[in-house]
Amino acid sequence: MRKIITLVGFLTAPVVCHAQPQVDLLRPTELFFQCGAAFAIAGQAYSDAGNAADAAYFRAKFHRLASLAEVEFAQLGRAKQDAQRYMQKHVDTVVALQSKEPRLVADKVRTCEARFPK
Numbered sequence: 001m002r003k004i005i006t007l008v009g010f011l012t013a014p015v016v017c018h019a020q021p022q023v024d025l026l027r028p029t030e031l032f033f034q035c036g037a038a039f040a041i042a043g044q045a046y047s048d049a050g051n052a053a054d055a056a057y058f059r060a061k062f063h064r065l066a067s068l069a070e071v072e073f074a075q076l077g078r079a080k081q082d083a084q085r086y087m088q089k090h091v092d093t094v095v096a097l098q099s100k101e102p103r104l105v106a107d108k109v110r111t112c113e114a115r116f117p118k
Helices: 002-048 053-074 080-100 102-115
Strands: none
Touching: 002 053, 002 080, 002 102, 053 080, 080 102
């Protein structure tokens, strides 16, 4: 039994290690879009509530991540407009989610705050 577990661990370890760099290369860009969209929605929510300071804070975070996403897209040979359209798709998705599951969006904002604290 111990040999089987060792063999399974040995055979799967190279696959996991090999796949990890590919995930790391894609993930930051996607996080820029996901968290940027969450920050945009948070900024709008604070604006609607009349909290100008927090609205400005989240809008600034949105603009920072949107800029980072545009740079990442440019490095991949894609246009700035492609990044803007892709960000808008994320924002639209978060808006739809906000109307159905506002708690999930609040959780996403908290997660993104931890990931992008500045």
